[in-house]
Amino acid sequence: MENKAITSRDTDFAKWYTDVVRAAKLADYTAVKGCIAIEPNGYAIWEKMQEILDKKFKELGHVNVQMPLLIPEELLKKEGELVAGFAPEVAWVTEGGSKKLDERLCIRPTSETLFCDYYQSHVKSHRDLPMLYNQWCNVLRWEKETRPFLRSREFLWQEGHTIHATKEEALEETKRMMDVYHWFHNEILAIPSITGLKTEKEKFAGAEFTLTNEALMYNGVALQAGTSHYFGQKFSEAYNVKFTNKENKEEYVYQTSWGTTTRMIGGLIMVHSDDYGLVLPPRIAPKQVVIIPIGKGDKPLSMAHEYKELLNKNGIVAYIDETEKSPGFKFAEAEVNGIPVRIEIGERDLENSQITIARRDTREKMQVSLENLDIVNYVSELLETIQQDMYERAKKRRDELTFEAHNLEDMENILNKQPGLIHGMWCGDAACEERIKEIKGCKSRCIVEEEKIDDKCVCCGRDAKYHVIWGIQY
Amino acid sequence: MENKAITSRDTDFAKWYTDVVRAAKLADYTAVKGCIAIEPNGYAIWEKMQEILDKKFKELGHVNVQMPLLIPEELLKKEGELVAGFAPEVAWVTEGGSKKLDERLCIRPTSETLFCDYYQSHVKSHRDLPMLYNQWCNVLRWEKETRPFLRSREFLWQEGHTIHATKEEALEETKRMMDVYHWFHNEILAIPSITGLKTEKEKFAGAEFTLTNEALMYNGVALQAGTSHYFGQKFSEAYNVKFTNKENKEEYVYQTSWGTTTRMIGGLIMVHSDDYGLVLPPRIAPKQVVIIPIGKGDKPLSMAHEYKELLNKNGIVAYIDETEKSPGFKFAEAEVNGIPVRIEIGERDLENSQITIARRDTREKMQVSLENLDIVNYVSELLETIQQDMYERAKKRRDELTFEAHNLEDMENILNKQPGLIHGMWCGDAACEERIKEIKGCKSRCIVEEEKIDDKCVCCGRDAKYHVIWGIQY
Numbered sequence: 018m019e020n021k022a023i024t025s026r027d028t029d030f031a032k033w034y035t036d037v038v039r040a041a042k043l044a045d046y047t048a049v050k051g052c053i054a055i056e057p058n059g060y061a062i063w064e065k066m067q068e069i070l071d072k073k074f075k076e077l078g079h080v081n082v083q084m085p086l087l088i089p090e091e092l093l094k095k096e097g098e099l100v101a102g103f104a105p106e107v108a109w110v111t112e113g114g115s116k117k118l119d120e121r122l123c124i125r126p127t128s129e130t131l132f133c134d135y136y137q138s139h140v141k142s143h144r145d146l147p148m149l150y151n152q153w154c155n156v157l158r159w160e161k162e163t164r165p166f167l168r169s170r171e172f173l174w175q176e177g178h179t180i181h182a183t184k185e186e187a188l189e190e191t192k193r194m195m196d197v198y199h200w201f202h203n204e205i206l207a208i209p210s211i212t213g214l215k216t217e218k219e220k221f222a223g224a225e226f227t228l229t230n231e232a233l234m235y236n237g238v239a240l241q242a243g244t245s246h247y248f249g250q251k252f253s254e255a256y257n258v259k260f261t262n263k264e265n266k267e268e269y270v271y272q273t274s275w276g277t278t279t280r281m282i283g284g285l286i287m288v289h290s291d292d293y294g295l296v297l298p299p300r301i302a303p304k305q306v307v308i309i310p311i312g313k314g315d316k317p318l319s320m321a322h323e324y325k326e327l328l329n330k331n332g333i334v335a336y337i338d339e340t341e342k343s344p345g346f347k348f349a350e351a352e353v354n355g356i357p358v359r360i361e362i363g364e365r366d367l368e369n370s371q372i373t374i375a376r377r378d379t380r381e382k383m384q385v386s387l388e389n390l391d392i393v394n395y396v397s398e399l400l401e402t403i404q405q406d407m408y409e410r411a412k413k414r415r416d417e418l419t420f421e422a423h424n425l426e427d428m429e430n431i432l433n434k435q436p437g438l439i440h441g442m443w444c445g446d447a448a449c450e451e452r453i454k455e456i457k458g459c460k461s462r463c464i465v466e467e468e469k470i471d472d473k474c475v476c477c478g479r480d481a482k483y484h485v486i487w488g489i490q491y
Numbered sequence: 492m493e494n495k496a497i498t499s500r501d502t503d504f505a506k507w508y509t510d511v512v513r514a515a516k517l518a519d520y521t522a523v524k525g526c527i528a529i530e531p532n533g534y535a536i537w538e539k540m541q542e543i544l545d546k547k548f549k550e551l552g553h554v555n556v557q558m559p560l561l562i563p564e565e566l567l568k569k570e571g572e573l574v575a576g577f578a579p580e581v582a583w584v585t586e587g588g589s590k591k592l593d594e595r596l597c598i599r600p601t602s603e604t605l606f607c608d609y610y611q612s613h614v615k616s617h618r619d620l621p622m623l624y625n626q627w628c629n630v631l632r633w634e635k636e637t638r639p640f641l642r643s644r645e646f647l648w649q650e651g652h653t654i655h656a657t658k659e660e661a662l663e664e665t666k667r668m669m670d671v672y673h674w675f676h677n678e679i680l681a682i683p684s685i686t687g688l689k690t691e692k693e694k695f696a697g698a699e700f701t702l703t704n705e706a707l708m709y710n711g712v713a714l715q716a717g718t719s720h721y722f723g724q725k726f727s728e729a730y731n732v733k734f735t736n737k738e739n740k741e742e743y744v745y746q747t748s749w750g751t752t753t754r755m756i757g758g759l760i761m762v763h764s765d766d767y768g769l770v771l772p773p774r775i776a777p778k779q780v781v782i783i784p785i786g787k788g789d790k791p792l793s794m795a796h797e798y799k800e801l802l803n804k805n806g807i808v809a810y811i812d813e814t815e816k817s818p819g820f821k822f823a824e825a826e827v828n829g830i831p832v833r834i835e836i837g838e839r840d841l842e843n844s845q846i847t848i849a850r851r852d853t854r855e856k857m858q859v860s861l862e863n864l865d866i867v868n869y870v871s872e873l874l875e876t877i878q879q880d881m882y883e884r885a886k887k888r889r890d891e892l893t894f895e896a897h898n899l900e901d902m903e904n905i906l907n908k909q910p911g912l913i914h915g916m917w918c919g920d921a922a923c924e925e926r927i928k929e930i931k932g933c934k935s936r937c938i939v940e941e942e943k944i945d946d947k948c949v950c951c952g953r954d955a956k957y958h959v960i961w962g963i964q965y
Contacts, residue, residue, distance in 0.1 A: 048566050048608050049596065052559035057624070060555045081534050085526035086560075086598075086629055086645050087582075092522050108561075109586040110598065114633035115579055122523065124560075124584065124598075134522050150531070155560055155629070159588030170587075171560050 020293050020353055030236040035165065037286055040353050041295040044165045051163040051170035055279070058354060059166075061303035062282050063173060067153060069205055069301075070175065070277070073197055079149040079177060084131040086155075087122040092130050096255040099129060102222020106158045108170075124157040129223065129248075129274060132178040133256035140270060142261050146182040147190070151175055166283030167240070167491050174278035180270040182262060184249070187271035191247040194275040195228040198243030206281065207298035207408040208232045208288050209415050210242055211438075211486065213463025218450055221274075225249040231462045231486065233415045234287035237436035239462050239488035242284060245275035283491075288411050289378075295355030296378050298407050299400040305358060306335035306396060307351045311344045312364030320362050324392050331393045333400070335360075352377060357403050358396060378403050378410075422475050425453075428487070432457050436489045442472040442481030449476035453487060462486045494767050494827055504710040509639065511760055514827050515769040518639045525637040525644035529753070532828060533640075535777035536756050537647060541627060543679055543775075544649065544751070547671055553623040553651060558605040560629075561596040566604050570729040573603060576696020580632045582644075598631040603697065603722075603748060606652040607730035614744060616735045620656040621664070625649055640757030641714070641965050648752035654744040656736060658723065661745035665721040668749040669702040672717030680755065681772035681882040682706045682762050683889055684716055685912075685960065687937025692924055695748075699723040705936045705960065707889045708761035711910035713936050713962035716758060719749035757965075762885050763852075769829030770852050772881050773874035779832060780809035780870060781825045785818045786838030794836050798866050805867045807874070826851060831877050832870060852877050852884075896949050899927075902961070906931050910963045914939075916946040916955030923950035927961060936960045 022040045024032040038044055043059030055063065071081070087110060094100050107123040125131065136148065153175045163169045177194060181187040195212055202210040210232045220227035224246035232242045253259070253269035262268045289296040299305050308324055310317035321337045328335035338347045344361070351359050361373040366384075375382045376399060385395065418437035422428045431439055436457070443449060443461070453459050453476055466484040474481045496514045498506040512518055517533030529537065545555070561584060568574050581597040599605065610622065627649045637643045651668060655661040669686055676684040684706045694701035698720040706716045727733070727743035736742045763770040773779050782798055784791035795811045802809035812821045818835070825833050835847040840858075849856045850873060859869065892911035896902045905913055910931070917923060917935070927933050927950055940958040948955045 045609070045613070047559055047605065048563055049559040049561050049605075052561065054559065054605070054609050055557040057554035057556055060557055063557075064555065080531035081538065082531055083529040083534055083537075083647065085521050085523040085528065086631065087523050087526065089522055105589050107587075108584045108596075110582045111585045112583040112595075113581075114635070121586075122582075131521065131523075131528075135519070135528050139519075157560065161588070173557065 020349065023292055023294060023353075025292050026235065026290075033292070034283075034287060037290050037294055038165045041355060043282065043286075043295070046165075051160060053165050053169050055173075059282055062285070062297070062301060063279055065301050065303050066281065067175070070197075070201060071153070073201070074151050074175075074177065077149075077193065077197070079151045079179075082150050082152055083154065084125075084128050084135065084152060086125055088125055088130055090121045090123065092134060093123055095130065096223050096252055098251075099223035103127065103158075106160065108157055108159055125154075126156055126158045127274075127276075128152070128154075128156075128176055129178065129252055130256070132274075133252050133258055136180055136270065137256050137258045140180065140258060140260050143182045143263055146260060146270065147179055147186060149177075149179045149190075151177040164283070164491075166286075167280050172279050174276050176274060176276040178272070178274045180253070180258065180272050182260065182268075182270070184271050187249070187273050188247060191228060191245050191273045191275070194273070195230065195243070195245040198230045198245070198275075198277055201277070202230055202232060202242050202281075203408070205298070205300045206285055206288075207300075207404055207411060208242065208284060209408065209412040211463065211465065213465040213486065215244075215463060216447075216450060216461045216485070218447055219461055221246045223248065223251060225251060229463050231438075231488075232284055232288065233418060233438055233488070234284070234491070235414060236287070237418045237489075239438065239490045240280070240284050240287070241462075241490065242281060243275070243277040246273060248272040248274065289407055290355070293380065294353030296407070297355040297357060299357045299404045302334075302355065302357050304334050304336055304356055305400060306333060306360060307347075307356045307358075308335060308337045308360045308362065309344060309347050309351070310337065310339070310362050314364050316367055317362040317364055320367075321360075324360065324362075327393055328396060331397070333393070333396055348375075352380075358399055360396075374399070376403055378407055422487075423473070424478070425456075425476055428453060428459065428475060429456055432459055432489070438462065439487040441475030441485060441487055442470055443483045443485040444474035444477055444479045445482040446474075446477065449474055452476050457489055459487050459489050462488045462490070494823065497766055497768060497827075499766050500709065500764075507766070508757075508761060511764050511768055512639045515829060517756065517760075517769070520639075525634060527639050527643050529647075533756060536759070536771070536775060537753055539775050539777050540755065541649075544671075544675060545627070547675070548625050548649075548651065551623075551667065551671070553625045553653075556624050556626055557628065558599075558602050558609065558626060560599055562599055562602075562604055564595045564597065566608060567597055569604065570697050570726055572725075573697035577601065577632075580634065582631050582633055599628075600630055600632045601748075601750075602626070602628075602630075602650055603652065603726055604730070606748075607726050607732055610654055610744065611730050611732045614654065614732060614734050617656045617737055620734060620744065621653055621660060623651075623653045623664075625651040638757070638965075640760075641754050646753050648750050650748060650750040652746070652748045654727070654732065654746050656734065656742075656744070658745050661723070661747050662721060665702060665719050665747045665749070668747070669704065669717070669719040672704045672719070672749075672751055675751070676704055676706060676716050676755075677882070679772070679774045680759055680762075681774075681878055681885060682716065682758060683882065683886040685937065685939065687939045687960065689718070689937060690924060690935045690959070692921055693935055695720045697722065697725060699725060703937050705912075705962075706758055706762065707892060707912055707962070708758070708965070709888060710761070711892045711963075713912065713964045714754070714758050714761070715936075715964065716755060717749070717751040720747060722746040722748065763881055764829070767854065768827030770881070771829040771831060773831045773878045776808075776829065776831050778808050778810055778830055779874060780807060780834060781821075781830045781832075782809060782811045782834045782836065783818060783821050783825070784811065784813070784836050788838050790841055791836040791838055794841075798834065798836075801867055802870060805871070807867070807870055822849075826854075832873055834870075848873070850877055852881055896961075897947070898952070899930075899950055902927060902933065902949060903930055906933055906963070912936065913961040915949030915959060915961055916944055917957045917959040918948035918951055918953045919956040920948075920951065923948055926950050931963055933961050933963050936962045936964070
């Protein structure tokens, strides 16, 4: 049974996306232009993302804090590149408590400035370092075109801000946190992602360099999935964050920041979902198993309870749909909401000593004999299989949409047919990046290798310095 | 050893409070006027509060969502009392993306308007009800005088917003959530609190009535610790939130909201802490036990690890202070940070087959023989004892500062000597409330009983209708 509320993914991808967001009750538009309401089903995914990442951050020694929402204009202005990068897209508070303010306050688009200001007055000695802080919060960027989760004026994220006594340590941190995102995207979200370096043009405003994790959506459009920035001493000089080092000399701290956002909910949808609604990898699904008893007798329901308790006790999140809806309606609802596994316990099935188990990702239905059935083991293995299969399927799709270009004509031919990830060498000249952008807005996603390149620039034909992946982005 | 960074609580309570906040590294001032940075030690308490409350909310069927930060002026204005109550203290965004906005947007001081707007387009039938939503977020109120945690322009909170098909259900929810706060304050925070009804003057702007949980600080000043509001159909009429009831007739929904905030971190300090720093009840302490090995030998450290693992495995959060600081410094640091139990494992003590265990609340040190010592059991019981003792001590203090007044002279005599909770009957006339406020700003905290009162109004001497508790508030 096709879901009539959802446009086919192959007919109109953009429409399909918003249809899935609405049908699965993940988010909706609000009276506030460009800002969404994240509904219970969507927020539960974010809570699960927070739980998994937060645990990992803490294992690595990070602690959570909360800096203010507002940034005084003077403070924002201290680092020139940052303000140039963000000024066009901030919102300003100019009135408070019925009075016009003496100084405008912007709503944080990111919090480097506030962290620097804090660090500046709290760091004295190398013994205070490193400071490994993170915060979960909302930020605001005045985007012109918005799309639920992928790009909205307000979004939720985590921003890690760390300071270190040495360049080596800060570089290590930048790399380590990128590895965390890579692990999170690949292992938890089942989204194959590529780690690389942003070009000068695409790096974070004010960073010395930016590492990025790039993912490819089902339609061949790329998504920046998480970034980790190395600032060196740029901000610490601008904000005067100094410490006394082991040689008893004053030195500016070495700094990093790194973040990922609610946009990854959009990424999950665009990589895995289908015309029947949401499909969630088991490791990020807030609810992993739905049990649907069918028939009036006591047996299906009591068995449902038995299974639910067994599964929950073993760390699998299972629930029973006991509502008065018809079984068909319940199936469709579990499907549109992306519950990875559905267990149907029907009276007739029980007469034949069997139950039906369906997996959401392939929509396959299996008759499972109750003889010697270890339900916990069966479901655990099935969830693991689904997780792996989803990753493999996403990787296959990505590989199919990964191309190689040797000149501008190649680039044009590829992009005119189908967006995707395009491997193409680059001389390092920003003018070439600009020229390539003329082809449907194609940008450098990341530089993937830094060893010597023995090839020509895909744009100008001169000797290439970098192996770059290009693509059209969200 | 007295903590020199902390002013004595009995000398200057206000100074003592901010000294404790700074010495325990809970929060600090920022470049943003009236807004604090919540530091790791402070934020860890908030995370623990969130964990405990969120679990309880979910057990009661609530789900988390996220509404926008900004509210368009037109939307805010729809409910007259709300806007009149909050307009003087909101901050307005008037510029975004380098342009002046057509309509001002205020930063949410509370989110009834946004929830109503959401509900309005998502509720159709009684089958959609109840909707039991909650959100954890930041809000902003342009306060003139601020104090870390207790009153700051931006603060963190949770706001529950529920809608129901019947008045009875909504009334039940209002009461149930007040019971949750009462349980949380008394059982978890060890803060004895009183539940009552706010007067018309003191209730939430736009509510039909407000239930409140009132606590008393060490210095006799009262703190509103959590509120639960019943809106009836006031907001649903203003925002047109209708549903088709079981009789197939259109009806406006019945609504509630309820919240508690980071101010309770301030409450914890003001009720329990002392001149040596923070004192935390074990059930809310992010770290419950610190283990300090003393001496160069291997034995103290290996035993520390053994204890730590045993305690952690049994659900007690223990950590080892392995830094290079001196034992005395470590003791003082654990003390100022309010770690409930400190285990000192010294080489010399071990020679006598004993260790030292200190409790933070009483600062008592106990020599504990290792013979037959079940460390998990010992510490569990000690934590439980501390929790109960802290509650009893706070209750004793509150009872000592609870008075009875029969006329204005009584009120004045009491308040001129010492602030506290004052039981005094009231006729129900707002003019009497105004008159009482002239005595050092004393306000009604809550109405505690609604049965017939056989007494005279503490202000005007006419027949009293309500048993009220009065007090000076934060």
